[in-house]
Structures are given as C-alpha cells and as structure tokens.
Amino acid sequence: MSAVSEYVHNIKDTVSTIFEGMAVTASHFMRKPYTVQYPDRMPVRVQDTLPFRYRGILDVDLEICTGCLACERACPIDCIVIVAEKDQQTRQLLLSQFDIDIAKCMYCGLCSEVCPTGSIHHTTEFEGADYSLESLIRRFVQDPVMAYKAKKGPETDPRIAPILNRGMAYLDQWAQPGGEKPPGEEPA
Amino acid sequence: MSTLRTEEMTLNMGPQHPSTHGVLRFVVRADGEVMREAIPDVGYLHRSIEKIAEKVGYRGFMPYTDRVDYVCAMFTNQGWGMACEKLAGIEVPKRGEYCRVIAAEFNRIASHLLSVGAMAMDIGAMTPFAHVIREREMINDLIEELCGARLTFNYMRIGGVAWDLPPGWREKALKYLDHFDPILEEYNALISWNKIYVERLANVGVITPAEAINYNLVGPNLRACGIKWDIRKDIPYSVYPEFEFEVPVGNGQWGKLGDSMDRYVVRIREMAESSKILRQALQKIPPGAVLAKVVRNFKPPAGECQIRVESGRGDMGWYLVSDGTGYPWRVHVRTGSFAAMGIIQKLSAGLMIADLVTLIASLDVIAPEIDR
Numbered sequence: 001m002s003a004v005s006e007y008v009h010n011i012k013d014t015v016s017t018i019f020e021g022m023a024v025t026a027s028h029f030m031r032k033p034y035t036v037q038y039p040d041r042m043p044v045r046v047q048d049t050l051p052f053r054y055r056g057i058l059d060v061d062l063e064i065c066t067g068c069l070a071c072e073r074a075c076p077i078d079c080i081v082i083v084a085e086k087d088q089q090t091r092q093l094l095l096s097q098f099d100i101d102i103a104k105c106m107y108c109g110l111c112s113e114v115c116p117t118g119s120i121h122h123t124t125e126f127e128g129a130d131y132s133l134e135s136l137i138r139r140f141v142q143d144p145v146m147a148y149k150a151k152k153g154p155e156t157d158p159r160i161a162p163i164l165n166r167g168m169a170y171l172d173q174w175a176q177p178g179g180e181k182p183p184g185e186e187p188a
Numbered sequence: 189m190s191t192l193r194t195e196e197m198t199l200n201m202g203p204q205h206p207s208t209h210g211v212l213r214f215v216v217r218a219d220g221e222v223m224r225e226a227i228p229d230v231g232y233l234h235r236s237i238e239k240i241a242e243k244v245g246y247r248g249f250m251p252y253t254d255r256v257d258y259v260c261a262m263f264t265n266q267g268w269g270m271a272c273e274k275l276a277g278i279e280v281p282k283r284g285e286y287c288r289v290i291a292a293e294f295n296r297i298a299s300h301l302l303s304v305g306a307m308a309m310d311i312g313a314m315t316p317f318a319h320v321i322r323e324r325e326m327i328n329d330l331i332e333e334l335c336g337a338r339l340t341f342n343y344m345r346i347g348g349v350a351w352d353l354p355p356g357w358r359e360k361a362l363k364y365l366d367h368f369d370p371i372l373e374e375y376n377a378l379i380s381w382n383k384i385y386v387e388r389l390a391n392v393g394v395i396t397p398a399e400a401i402n403y404n405l406v407g408p409n410l411r412a413c414g415i416k417w418d419i420r421k422d423i424p425y426s427v428y429p430e431f432e433f434e435v436p437v438g439n440g441q442w443g444k445l446g447d448s449m450d451r452y453v454v455r456i457r458e459m460a461e462s463s464k465i466l467r468q469a470l471q472k473i474p475p476g477a478v479l480a481k482v483v484r485n486f487k488p489p490a491g492e493c494q495i496r497v498e499s500g501r502g503d504m505g506w507y508l509v510s511d512g513t514g515y516p517w518r519v520h521v522r523t524g525s526f527a528a529m530g531i532i533q534k535l536s537a538g539l540m541i542a543d544l545v546t547l548i549a550s551l552d553v554i555a556p557e558i559d560r
Contacts, residue, residue: 014383024378025315034322053336053351076248108251108342113350114484122336175284175345175352175479 050124053173055107057125058100060140061163065119067093067147071111079104080111080120084147093147102128103136113174117148118167196224201544203232209306209548210555214532218541226536226544228529234559241519246272246346246486249516254340256521257557259302262288262295263499265344267506267521270425271495272346275510276488284348284478285427290361290469291334291343293462297368298327299500300408300455300462307452307549308379311388316379323371330361347480358470365463365470372460380456389452390443393535393547400446403531406524407502409551412438412454413446419498431468433461448550455552487514501525501552525557 036042050056067084083097112121130136148160155161197220202213211232217224237256241249253268254261266288273280280288305320328338335343335351343349379385395405400413410417418435420428436457438450490512497504502524509518528551536544 010383017382018384021315021378021382024374034325051333051336051354053334053354054332055336074247076244076251106251106340107337108340109336109350110247110251110342173351175348175350176477177347177479177481 047124047126054124055109055122057102057123057128058105058111058138059121059123059125060098060100060138061119061121061167062095062098062140062145063119063160063163064117064148064167065095065098066117066150067095068116070114070116071120074110074114076108076110077104077106090146092149094144095141095147096144098140100138100140101136102138103133112170115167115171117150117164118170119148121167121170194219199541201226202229209553212548212553212555212558214544216536216541216544221540221542223536223539223541223544225533228532230526230529230558232559233556235556237560238519238521241516243515245515246488249519250345251340251342254342255556256560257499257501257504257523257525257554258339259554260292260295260299260500261339261341262292262343263497263504264521265341266292266426267495267497267499267504269344269346270497271493271506271508272486272488274493274495275491275508276346276482276486278347278480278482280348280480281477282427282474283352283476284480286469286473287349287353287478288344289426289428289431290353290466290473291331291341291349293466293469294327294331294361295341296462296500297459297466298324298331300459301327303500303549303552304375304452304455307546307552308385310545310549311385313379313382313385316375319371319375319378323368326364326367330357330364333357333360345479345482346486347482348478350479352478353473358473361466362470365466368463369460372456372463376456380453386442386449389449389546389550390447392448392543393539393550394444395446395531395535397446399531399534403534404527405502405531406527407498407500408454408458409451409502409524409528411436412451414438414440419496419503423496425495425497427469428465430472431465433465436461448546451550451552485514487512499524501554501557502527521560523557523560525551525553525555528553529558 038046067082069082069084072080072082079101081097081099082095084093084095086092087094107122109122128136155164197218199216199218200213201216203211213229213232215227215229235255237252240252244252250265250268253264256264301320301324305317308316331341332338333354334357335341343351395413397413397415400410400415414437416435416437419425421435436454438446438454440446440450442449488510490510492507492509495506504524505522507520507522508516511517532547532551535547539547
C-alpha cells in the first residue's frame, strides 16, 4: 500500500513542480527582453552605449604623443613598436614609426595607464574583423612628425588644447597612487 | 541456451565535447551503459602561463592571470596581487580592499550562475541557462562599467585596484542586488526543486567527507560533503573578517551527503551569501585612495611566499619565488579544478555514461584552470 501511495505522491510532486517552473517561464513572456538585435535593429550604435572605461581597439593621438616609449615598455606582448629619434638639426624628438598590431593586442590597458598625456587610449570601437592580418597593423605615422613637448603652463595652441583635454580626462579615470595626481610631465 | 557475447567497450569522450566544459578528454571503459571507469586526460589547454610569468615581469603578468580561470578572473587577479604585495610588504588602502571584495564577490555570483546554469543544460533543461545568462549579463555590464572589460578584467594592480568605483555605480550595484535576490527564488522554483531535476542529481557521485579530504577537494565541492572550510572564514584575508556571512554546507537533504544535488545547492546558497557580503561592503565602503604607492619598476626582495584565495572553484594557491630581479623566478598556481579532476576516476565506477556529464558539471571544472 505504501509503495502505491509513494508512487502517486511522486507523480503529484513531479507534475506540481513542473507547473511551478512553467509558471516562471510563462511570467517571462510579458517582460521586456534583455537581448538586443545586433547590429541592424539597434536604435543607437552599440559603440555609443558603452561605458567610458571600455577597453576597445587602441587609438593614438599623435599630436600629444611625447615619444617617451612608456607604452612600448609596459606592453607585455610587445604589440606596440615606436621609433623615435632625436633630430640632429632641430634637437627635437622625431617620431618616424608608431605601429600597433591589433591582432596581437589583448586589450589589457597597461599601455594607456602609463601614458603621461593620454595619447594612446582605448576607444569603444570593437568591430575589428578584416580579411588580412596585414591590415590589422595600425600605422599611425605616415610622415615623420615632431613629438609633443610639454609646455610650462596651460596649453595655448587651439589645435592641440582640446585633444590634450580629452587625454587628461581619460587619464583621470585611472586610480592615482595614494590618491594624488600622478607625477606626469604635463600640467593639467 | 547460448548467451549473448558481451565485451567491454572503450569510448572516447572529448576533447571536443559540448558538455565537458572546455577541452577535456575522458577515456571511458564501459559495460553497456554502465561505466567501469572514466580516466580523465588533461593537458589540452596548457598554455604555460606559469612560465610566461618568468618572462613578462610582475606588472605585465596581471593580464595573464585573467586567463588562468576566465570565469572568475577577479580571484586570480587578487591572488597575484596579494602574492606580490606580501613579498614586497605593501599595504593596500582600505578602500582598495573593499573595491577588490566587491568586484570579486560579483564575480563569484557570475561564476556560480554560469556553473548552475551549465549544469541544468548538461542535464537537458535548456530554459534555466537562458535565465542565468541574463543575470550574468547584468553583472557583466556592471563590471564592464567598473573596469572596461567583460571577461578578462585586469582590474587589480599590485597595491590596490586600477580604477575607483565610477560615480553612481554603488547605487546601480545595490539596485541590481535588490533585483537579484528575488531572481534566485524564481530560479529555485524554475529548476532547483523540480522533482525530475532532483531525481537526476540526488545520490549521483556521492563523495564521503573522508574521500573529499583525501582527494584534496576544495571550495564548494568540499563544503557539499559537510566540511565547513572556507578560506574567507578560516584563514581570513583582505577585509572579509568585517562582514557577516554564513558558510553553507551540504546536508544530504535530497539523498546521501555529498551527492551532486548537495554540490548544486551549496552553490545556490553561496550566491545568496555573496549577495549579503556585497550589500555590507557597498554600505560600508570607506573613502580614500584605492591604490598604494608602488615604484614603477617593481622589484620585490628575494624570497618566497604562498597566498590562498577562496575563488569560485575553491582554495586557489599562488606560490611565488623571487630572486630580487624584476622578473619572478618561479610562479605556481594551485587550482580547485585540478583537484576535482582527480576524484572523477574513482567516482565514475558504476555510474551511467549519462551521469558522467552530471558529475563533471557538478564538480564545476573549468578546463583552462586545470592546465593553466
């Protein structure tokens, strides 16, 4: 007799717990879905919705690059190659090569952390698919350019000032050791 | 009357098998549907991360620790950071420790969510997986806002964390926790107490407490056998002594003590405990710096140290030997998944082949963590 009652009890348990589960599932029919239809049915581009700290594909603002090679040294996988030489005539640093191998980059953010001006920084761009590995090497220097030299006092050049402001705003996101401003080369 | 000729069958399960949680291989000796034994074959995901540490230096190794266990990378980050700090005698600011605990506990919830969801999917219940992935997605969004990445966080640094909490993040996190606690109840109604699910898990892969200790199990797998051992409580590190939380242990309510159902329920309860810790941490977080001052060219003094962290998969050990240069002399990681792999051969005797999948899922092994 007890075997029969246990059998019936088991069936009752099974059916009731299945309906409990189905009730949860059914309640989700009415809720707003959390998924989005990427990429063609988005009201705004995904890149614009990403947080400021998002570590996407690296970009370099050559106008404010000081050629200090801090990023090249910080990179654990050597995906950044910079050639900076001192011009014999003008006594200034000349950048003749600044390459980043996006295919190698692991988006750790160690390079943008050490940059004194925020020149090398992560964008929110993440769609990097391409047909060849060669095209994934981003070459930022077309013709050799002068490296940026920090001025005493605020930046006055109307072309460079907004870029520098953006760079410093980017750097402000990082934690400062001991809670103070980092001993950067650049006065904010 | 002649009998049917039967013979033992050797079956290869993996390395590419959807339910083995990564690249794992099992050589199964089976008699029909019943296994004589399943011999795990590890090493398919060996990336020599420990050797890489000797080449990239202390700061450069932090992003690599994300790849040791990518499901809960915060703990590997924390382990490496703590090992370096212990060797160099650096003290992390209070707020930095709180940031670490908050990030790590969110990561523990995400890790356990994935574990229980994948377990349900391995057994054949497809719906719960979508539910847990939705919850994990929300945690990923929070962590993305905190540190800019969803999986390979690289959030912690030697001496603290790289970013302070962004403005408004605390309120968002608390709001998420308010949303999360009822979700856990809902999830329990959906799958945990489902009779078919319980029948499938109870009394499968029973580990006795003595076996668990002999086979060196750690974390939720050990606690499911009724042994109350949690590094956060027993060898406290970081700011964990400041929080009130329980250590859930298995009680054999659904079958025998230490079966797959116990391991599953311990994970569900741990998520609720993590939520408790998070609430306290988010309320109590003090102001101040998050990163200690550490010289750019980090060189700890010669010596060795051992650090233990309670990760999502249990006691994670970091052993670090320094010879005083800018590069570690030797690094070793001891992970919970590797210990869990050892017991599979013993447990598999007499189980059905379909239950092997349950067993692997309930031990919550992550393939990259086994091999490093």
